[in-house]
Amino acid sequence: MSVNEALDPKASAQTPEDWQPKILVFACNWCTYAGADLTGLSRLQYPATVRILRVPCSGRVNPQFVIKAFQKGVDAVLVCGCHPGDCHYTTGNYYTRRRFLLMRRLMEYIGLEPERLQARWISAAEAPKFQQVITEVTEQIRALGPNRKLRDVQWQQWNS
Amino acid sequence: MFTFQESEIKNLLNALAKEYKVFVPAKVGDESKFVPYDDNVELYWDRNVLLSVKDKFFPHTEPMYKFKTKRKTVEIEPLASKDEPVLLFGVRSCDLQALNCLDQVFLTKGFVDEFYRTKRDQATIVALGCNEAEDTCFCTAMGVDPQKGNGADIQAYRTQGKFGMEALTEKGQKIIDILKSYLKEENLQVPETQGFQLQPDMDGVAEKLKGMFDAELWAEVAPTCLNCGACTYICPTCHCFDISQDVRGEEGFKYRCWDSCMFEEYTLMAGGHNPRPSKKERVRNRFMHKLCYFPERYNMLLCTGCGRCLNVCPVNLHITSIIGKVKEAN
């Protein structure tokens, strides 16, 4: 999209009334995914704004996954994994931690609001924490509005 | 010849803008390129633009058609081209000759590329002569006359604080008619282009290259090349493209976009075979295409001497030095 389209105030006025945030969660298989599962089993309610993508370890999350997600139109990305020291693969999340710190700062540097890329350690037993995190992030993104930066608008442009 | 004062140019461009979408050479930040005219544009006449007019006829990315699958059938919807008369004001002879090369590729030999043809038919071109060559220019060596654009609708000149124009076709005459009230009829002395430093000797090069496919020359020069695509994308005659699709569920767009023979996957085939596996084959192909294969097929060189690749190549691998080496080779 051109710069003007990304920052056009009229475009934000076009946010439909029924807009819901779209949040992509990279959930590590052994901890966060199990924790999310437990949240469901415990019948704890959390907003249906979340799309969960299971990865074997949070260390699997590459920068290109995150950027691609924003290209495709998600409003926020959440990278979640085991607590440091508890990684199923022993050291995977230590690498995640370093990689994520740099990625997050770079995204902020190019103008993406910092709330749109976040990370949390959520273990398999922390069902309430998963509920809490999703609810919190959803509210933050709802306040920020839909994300237009980095978005691929080729399709819309060609359709018009 | 019809002339007008250089200071009047904006009035004339505004008059033309009523009938055409006018593109002018302009300085945009650190670069120069053809942009749609408006009063705030910083017109740029001193040198040729960095980004040529190629993309006005052969865009970087161009959607071709839309498709939708419905059970076992596919619906195809061709995308309508914009119906819009376009005027390109100030195209240099080298870039105009490049368009002639593209015409050969897209309009001849039995298949007419409709996307290209529509844009080409809708465009009126005002060529601008060059009074001074840059150090990287060598159009005269490639058979291009810097003060006479081959195929222009109007030939314009810029000298002594005035612009001069000569209509060469009916389309060009139409422009003169629109601008009649601004123009004065007078004889303007057209200066001879000065300052050429590079004069590669093209005599017999195309013929000689026919026998040089296996020459040692390629193994010697290829290692320097980085195999990026800078030369191909900046070149006004390069026309290779890839066809790709943007698919969402059951709908999609088929589009074409620029591609480069310098990229490794350019000749990569299904199954993994690559007939141009290393730098040597790709570098050889590039120069053979420009100087031998294209002249053989279309009777014109695919290099017009604009010198952009000399400017842009990260490692200063210059086509002029390749030509020199070809001439020297046994």
Added chain:
Amino acid sequence: MATMEQLTLQLRETAREILESKKAAAVIGWEKGTFWYTTTPVVLTKPEDTERLVWNEYCLNNLAKYLLDFQHSNEKVAIFARGCDSRGINRLIQDKQIDRDKVLIIGLACPGMKDDKKARELGQNADIPLAKKCQECAYPDALVYDLWIGEPKEVAKPVPEAKVFPEVEAIEQMTPDDKYASFAANYEKCLRCYACRNVCPACNCKECIFGNSSKEWSAKANNLSENMFFALTRALHVAGRCIQCGECERICPVNIPIMLLNKKIIQDIDRLFGPYEAGLDPEDKMPLGSFEFTDPEEFM
């Protein structure tokens, strides 16, 4: 102090001797280019060709990348190296792309190279400034070498210092929308020619994600979103490995300030994980290839 012309003669002699005695099968250096402000990297295999070598203030190209062409040959390659080239060579060694013992490094002390674009503009008699990448260079002299051209210098083991870049800090102060507008304006120009990737010593993957369009990570289509995907992905792929040679920015055909992204990452690495310079020593731990139990964790 020998002049560059005198050193050129020494360069040629050294290269000739290496090729004649078969100490290496090829020598990588620079030769005279088409214009007075250009030189071209060259790979020479014949001793008599070494007369073509030059050493002057327009030897701007980083030679390290050419070693990748010899990855699969059994022969030894000689290469001239200043600070930036030697860091590029260390980069390739550390990334396990070449073996140290296959490379014969001929060290040079670099006075700084001149800006070839300005040279073209200003003419031969003007006072040409140093190239931007050379103005910011912290390690002009070769850090690793087997032979040395000119007066050998005592090069102390470099100790990395935390870097702060004013141009990066200036951007950090802007509002998110202004930051995005600034980056978008730059990357709209991108042609996706991949010159920056091909010149970068840290970009040495056998198969690049951007050279594999069948995998569809990146479309060949040119639009702002795809261009930013390329720029950000490449910046993060070389994170912690960028040697700050500045070649990417120098050669971009449309003058995109590519180093703004790389410098931001370098600055953050220094702040978060301790001062680090890529390419000083192949034995160093790489920031993203290692971790500490005490790494910062501001988001928990």
